Amino acid sequence: MxxxxxxxxxxxxxxxxxxxxxxxxxxxxxxxxxxxxxxxxxxxxxxxxxxxxxxRCWSVRKGSHNTETGLPKQTAQLDDGQYFNAGPSRIPHHHELTLHYCKELGVPLQIYNNVNEGAYYFSEGKGPLSNQKIKVREVHNDMRGYMSELLHKSISQDKLDLALSKDDIEKVLEYLRAEGGLDIDNLYKASARRGYTVAPSTGNQAGKVAEAHRLADLISSGLTDPDFYNVAEYTYELQMTMFQAVGGMDKIATALEKxxxxxxxxxxxxxxxxxxxxxxxxxxxxxxxxxxxxxxxxxxxxxxxxxxxxxxxxxxxxxxxxxxxxYIATGKIGLQFKRRFWEEDEQIYGGITHTNNDLTQIFYPSNDYQSNKGVLLGYYNFNDKAIKTGNLSLIDREKLALEKGALIHPQYLKEFEKSFSVSWHKTPCSLGGWxxxxxxxxxxxxxxxxxxxxxxxxxxxxxxxxxxxxxxxxxxxxxxxxxxxxxxxxxxxxxxxxxx
CATH class of the missing domain: 3.50.50.60 (FAD/NAD(P)-binding domain)
Structure with missing residues (x-):
């Protein structure tokens, strides 16, 4: 379409x-x-x-190398066929000239899954929901529900000065009921929108939906902070549909080199x-x-x-x-794992887990689904967090990614194999991300x-x-x-x- x-x-x-x-x-x-x-x-x-x-259009694969200021030369030991995009990884559907050159140069594209409601939010802190992984869909639907409930109450009680007719107001109220998934009393209660703790199945197994997180808990745990809400759903360039070059973004550079x-x-x-x-x-x-x-x-x-x-x-x-x-300070680390546990154990296919710690983001690959091995981005961070991470030794970057990542995915420590990290602001021919x-x-x-x-x-x-x-x-x-x-x-x- x-x-x-x-x-x-x-x-x-x-x-x-x-x-x-x-x-x-x-x-x-x-x-x-x-x-x-x-x-x-x-x-x-x-x-x-x-x-x-x-x-900076660079896909790290076996044999790729980089030498950052003050660090030894790093050579990627990834398995044959494994890679991650150290630079650009996404093409917005409205970047017509990029799509044009991919077509003219014969670079095949595939869908890049930038938004995944099955990924997580992870907030380190002292709130009731801190230090535990919360499904993106749970936070989104709970906050959408509570905000719709509050606005519905305000409108239905004439607390807002709206230049709308009575019929128009009723239409707005109907929209809020649908948008927030409000019940017959116009209150927000958990529904299947936020997922199941027990999935629907055969016979009498209708499925079980967990109780919604309390609004106060979501707020006090930091899950409504900008760390989590400055994300793809709202950013013009990151809205679906997005694409990527099949086999790595460096295929575009390779096609031009030909x-x-x-x-x-x-x-x-x-x-x-x-x-x-x-x-x-x-x-x-x-x-x-x-x-x-x-x-x-x-x-x-x-x-x-x-x-x-x-x-x-x-x-x-x-x-x-x-x-x-x-130029922005930014860095990424690719982590190769023995198996794609995020898919096998947690049904995460592409998308991003957002954190408020030094990782900032974990990206799951949008390619080679259900294959045996995979490389995910263990962190993609910016500014002060990227500077802090970039100042670490190569092995300490790996330790950071594994330690913080294991708080979300305990499978890390058992399944991890190899890593390769890039701090663009410390890479001599770039000295910054953009x-x-x-x-x-x-x-x-x-x-x-x-x-x-x-x-x-x-x-x-x-x-x-x-x-x-x-x-x-x-x-x-x-x-x-x-x-x-x-x-x-x-x-x-x-x-x-x-x-x-």
Missing amino acids: LKAAPSYAFNPQGDGKGKKVLILGGGLCGMTTAYELTKLGYSCTILEARDRVGG KVGTLIKKGAEVTSIINTDAGVKVSYTDTTGKQEASADICICTIPLTVLSNLNHNFSSDVSRAIDYAS ALYTSETRESMYKALLKPDKQVYFAGEHMTYLNAWMAGAFESARSVVTEVNNRLSEQRGEYKKVDK
Whole structure:
């Protein structure tokens, strides 16, 4: 029933023959930029510091490696066929350009289950419901019921000043009865909506529904705190339906590499970017030593936190914007288990368990259901919790994930096999998960980077309002391709403005 991904027509006109474009960064934005520019005849070279493409679009699998600042090199020992997405893991149904490129590049997609009422809320604390796992559906339906009951009482007793007719008020009351599952007396009592303690079966086994959690207990146990309610049901980008690439999100990067792989120099770490009268000159180091490349135009997709450490001759406004850029601290850990106990024992297929401790979230895989083994995300945290976790040694991160996770799933300690953790803010070529802006920095620093600094253009998710999403990389790539092609076409005297 989902409409097909649109063609998303993109047909800039021009002949780029004879023009060189140097692209810094072999992530999704950099490779997509090269992919589109080469269609127009431009000569492109991509400099990528890592020995792999994709940037933060990275799926950890057997043999994957990463070296964070202050920590030893880490190499994944996951079994063949096991993986987890260390970077982006979800594609919203309304990110049409991402869906378009998956279709154009032949990357198959599958449903990503982002919302699972059978997962848990776990609140550490001293409340009556603290330190125990509570089904998401129990909290949702209990709170929905109590809030509907309170509002029903207010409306039915004329306690609210509503500009509604008598008939309209009755319709609102009917809605609240249905929304909250209120009984004949318009009170909230537990129902099958929140699940069974004994499932319905044959004969006289009608099933048993537990009593609802008391409203006061839910509140005092912290289960109504923002830790739990700032979640997928309400966030635009996280609303179902969502997708993922079959076999790992790095399949998207791999598909792009097949198109532009001959243009990529891996292990090429940029050290300086200098605008010249005739173009741009970039210095970098590789396995053979110091190197230099020049081009007519440079498109820089390097994260701003990394770019701030490089030598350049940008204008003061651009330099200030780069130096004051802010990226989120975030980290993930993948835990491989001998068996998929979350499915076998607890019937959890995909979705997220939310906590108020340092784990923040546990993600259950939305792939390979009912197979023998699996990798779940033992934590996905942000800001202070991510900094705290990132400062731990690799083995202590694993211990934290197992200790806190075992409070929810005691099977952890018996079934655990291997782990691999990533703190993006400590990963040298990223230095953060994604760009963060305030309304003030959007007006100042962000706008300073929207225009090219002479021959250098800036691109990437940080140059969009789609921060943290692959869509930001794709949209930025198309935007910068349009700008560069319009500029060079004008110089050639064949200018015909084409919007992205």
